[in-house]
Structure formats: structure tokens, C-alpha cells
Amino acid sequence: MDKCYLGVDIGSISTKGVIIDEKYNILSQNYIWTEASPISAVKELISTLSIPKGYKLSGIGTTGSARKLIGLMLGANVVKNEIICHAYGTLNYYPDCKTILEIGGQDSKIIIINNGIITDYAMNTLCAAGTGAFLSSQSKRIGVDINDFGSLALSSKNPVKIAARCTVFAESDLIHKAQLGYKKEDIVAGLCKSVVLNYLNNVGKGKKIKEPIVFQGGVSKNIGVVKYFNEILNTKVIVDDNSHLMGAIGAAILSSKESSDKEYNLNMNEINFETKGYECKGCSNNCEIVRIIKDGKLIDSFGNRCERGTIAK
DSSP states (O other): OEEEEEEEEEOSSEEEEEEEETTOOEEEEEEEEOTTOHHHHHHHHHHHOOOOTTEEEEEEEEEETTHHHHHHHHTOSEEOOHHHHHHHHHHHHOTTOOEEEEEOSSOEEEEEEETTEEEEEEEEOSOOTTSHHHHHHHHHHTTOOGGGHHHHHHTOSSOOOOOOSOHHHHHHHHHHHHHTTOOHHHHHHHHHHHHHHHHHHHTTTTOOOOSSEEEESGGGGOHHHHHHHHHHHTSOOBOOTTGGGHHHHHHHHHHHHTOOSOOOOOOGGGSOEEEEEEEOOSSTTOOEEEEEEETTEEEEEEOOSSGGGOOOO
16 A cells, blocks of 8 residues: 655644645645644544545654644654744755745744755744734724735735734724724735734844745735735745645655554544643742643653653653
8 A cells, every 4th residue: 555644733723734645745635723722623634634545644743832742642753843844844845945934823933944954943922913813813803804805905005004013012003093094905905014024023033034935824825915025025935825734744744754654543533632731849840741641541741841740651
């Protein structure tokens, strides 16, 4: 039988999954909302992915904010951070890529690559002003469907200047501009531009952004944001059709490099998983230990900074 590999990218907003063959062609894929429950989201995701007839699942890779939890849940042979997975996924399609711009639901990152090797990166997890969650919340505030944001931004002839440094300032500035009677398309265009400026002034600060530039993450589907990246960087950024799946693709590719003869059970509905917190009192750190319980049995724990917080399986 031919081998295939599963990659899962579990973020705070969305959960992505792909199944690829040995030549890294996508056989099955899906993108769903995490809805603050990564375990439930992954169970739903797995139920929608299909392994084609004649293929055997030979590896599982996980990435994203809940990668360790879901890695334990799925019995993954590879658990890697988003930087590595996004780079691997991108270089599979664009081997000459030098810069990866990624804007997700609640964080964003930039990855600098030279000759196929990651040489620098930065992440922004402190302010939401340059993320998809920010655009989504503002779309509700001004009564515009987030799916119409990009096209509406392109129709603007006079984008409003929106404070881009902070979510609070951006929101108050948006309300002020709306009260002054600015057109919705001009406000939307201003928001898209503010996301780009926030990203470049914070995440991209001090980085040498060189071409080819690949833009990915959920926000890459917003053509208004893409437009302002092109204008401000004075180039054309690349947005792949699978830009939102690059982390999952990278995780699947990495799993293929460390595959084994292990058999994987993807029937998650028959297995009960629980996550329980425990505060260690062994020292002044008071570490929060996360315990993973499968069918009533402790299978692993993490979060401790020293051996005092180790919990035996």
C-alpha cells in the first residue's frame, strides 16, 4: 500500500488538517473553527478527513498552540512549532522563498529564510491589532460581513487613517471616524492598511524583508490586506491557494521524514480525552501542570519547570 501522512495545525481560532501522499500532494483537507475546544475540534476535523483507498497512514505531525496536547491525543510521531512547520510547508511550494509573512487569528509571525534555512523570525502575541480576530471584531462593529471586507476595501478611493499601534486606540479611532460620517469602504480600507502597518512596525521591525515574499495565514485571504502589503512593500506578495494550510502541510511533511511502521487509529470518537490542571506546590514557582487523561488513565503531563512538578504516568 502507498503511504500517506496527516498534518494538524491547532490554533486558538482555527484548526487545519491535511493528508498528503509521499510526493506531498494533498489527498484530503479541511479547515474548521477551534471554538476554545481543541480536543473537540480535532475530533470533528479527523471525522471529515478521508484516507483514500490503497493508502496507509504512516505518520502524524502536529503544530500550533495546542500541538503537544493534540500530539498526545493522536499519538503523533512529530510535534513541531509553527515557525518550523510554516517554513517546511512554504519551501515545498516556493523553494526560493526568502520571507514568510503570516497573520493568523490571534497572533502573527515573520520568518526570514536564506538558502532554504531559517535565519531569523519574530512573533507577536501581545497585541491583537494586527490579527484576524481584530478585523473580525471590527467588522461586527461597523456591520460589514468579514467575507466582504477585502472587496469593499478595494472599492475605496480615500482610505481613512486608523491608529495602528494598539487595539484600544484603533477601536476608538474607528468609532470616531464612523461618527464623523466617513464611508464604510473608506473605514474598511483604513482598517486593512492599519493591519499591514501594525505588522510591519511591530513583527517586521528590524527585519530585512526580501523577495520572494509569501503571505499566509487566514488574513492572507483578505484581498484588501494583500493590496496594502503590495503597496507598502512596493512588490507583489505571493498568496498560495493553500496559504491557510501551510502549517499543517509542513507538519505532515515532517512526519513523513520520521515515519515508522506504527499503526494509527483515527477513530477518535471511541476514545475519551480529558485535560486537567494541577498547581504544583513544590516551590515558589507554583507551576500549572497540565495532565492529559485518556480513557481514565494519565498518559502524560507537562508545564513543570523542575523535577518537583513531575507527575508519574
